[in-house]
Amino acid sequence: MTKSQKSFSKSIVLPILYGVKRRFSKAKLWVGIKTGIVKSIMILPYKGFGNENEIFLIGRVLKDRGIGISNLDDSRWLNFKKMYKRFMTWEIPRVKVKAMFQGLEQIVSTDDEGYFEVRIQSDLGFEINQPWQEVELELLDQVVKNQKEVKSKALVFIPSGNVEYGVISDIDDTIVPTGATRIWEMLKTTFLGNAHTRLPFAGVGEFYRSLSKGTDGVESNPFFYVSSSPWNLYDFLMEFLEVHGIPKGPLMLRDLGLSREQFFAGSHSEHKLFQVEKIFEIEKQLQFILIGDSGQHDPEIYLQAIKEYPGKVKMVYIRDVLERREKEVLEIAREMEELGVEMILVKDTVEAALHAKEKGWIWEEDVRDIIAEKEAVD
Incomplete structure (x- = not known):
């Protein structure tokens, strides 16, 4: 589709389709209320x-x-x-x-x-x-x-007390393997599993809790989760975090489907960058550790955030889940380094934890727990 065709679709077709959708939704709600389907x-x-x-x-x-x-x-x-x-x-x-x-x-x-x-x-x-x-x-x-x-x-x-840093993390293929790069596998795990059967990557719970504690042993370092999953999955994802002992925190998702501005879903990258920037702007006093994966565009999103908000990011960890992107991601890491931010591509949680310990951000005994958790799963 050419640029002019896309522009025509968005300016002419989209408003028509959205108007039809709204009339249908209004009629559906009216019927639901009248028939008692909607009663609470x-x-x-x-x-x-x-x-x-x-x-x-x-x-x-x-x-x-x-x-x-x-x-x-x-x-x-x-x-x-x-x-x-x-x-x-x-x-x-x-x-x-x-x-x-x-x-x-x-x-x-x-x-x-x-x-x-x-x-x-x-x-x-x-x-x-x-x-x-x-x-x-x-x-x-x-x-x-x-x-x-x-x-x-x-x-x-609202961050209070001795807060050392904040953490912003992706979810899909960063905390939990979802097959986000394989559509059928992602749909199967999403619709047929639950918060108990969906398992995080080995060691993630221990690693995130150690980052939450930092060096004073008090879980006061805030976590924020940014994902392109729909808001419909909010309660599911919050239950998943609780079941697996992953620190709770605000979860920034997105709306899917036809809207005034989009046919199905807005840009994955635009959504995540917008949410990261919103967190930066409200939590002005904090620096952040950013955690993502190489399966989609987390490295590019984080690079853009670093460019637009100098001094806000102290570290970037990227889980290596897509081997063919390794060269591309390492090139982004070099660009980040020129901006004064280190990014490392890690194979597993233990590798990230060892690096965080060397930086003095978490305790050595916590790293032992992370290694033990991973070995128990393996």
Whole structure:
């Protein structure tokens, strides 16, 4: 398709298709409410982050899905049904949500897909007595008959205490092997597995916990997860992190599907770079260790972030999952070095941990635990 054809499709065809989609979604929701299929509404908040003067979080208003947590012995069919519910959502557009935090309030509206964004600022500064703070959320509009109060609490991470650095990590093929470079394998593991059956790379849990502790032994170094996976997988991924003892933190995903701006999904690279930059801008006081893999474009994304935010990145670890890209990635590493940032291509978690120990970022005894965990799996 030529550039002019693409421009025509985006300016003429996309608005038509999006208009059809919105009319269908509106009719579907109306029928769902009238027939009682939609009878309970939920606010699904995603973990946010902030600093002493600002907090940021995203959430979504949906029909209550009733998915619940998973178990190790859940069947593939049950896993599939839960995943189906995650993707077949009934989003609630154009309703108001009130956010309340430390005496401040903000009223926001959901967009066509049910998403809302909260950004509360305080010139006086917030009272930070612990890293995780609660934000109260309340739905202000009535959507269904006999609707009870619809409330939720969002968790927002505000770095406090002795924070040495922050960590931004990819998920697919960085924390967990997903076959992101092999579409069929990725779909199979996504739809038929659950948080218990999906296993991280050996040693990842121990390595990430050691980075969270740093050198003072207190898990205060914040983690942020940036992925091109859809928001539909949010609860699944958060449960995965908890089940496998990987430090919890804000998880920045993306919306898939037809929208006002895109036919299916925006650029993988643009999304991840935008989220990394957003973290940099809010967590102004921190330097970051960036962790990704060579399967997609993490090295290129991180290089661009380093160029645009000098001094924000102290180290880059890239898991080598695609051998044919090795030469290309090493060339990016040389370019990063010229900008004053070291990047190493690692075969496994132990290699990254040994390097972090040499840099004085984690304890030697933690490295022994990481090696033991890897040997137990191997």
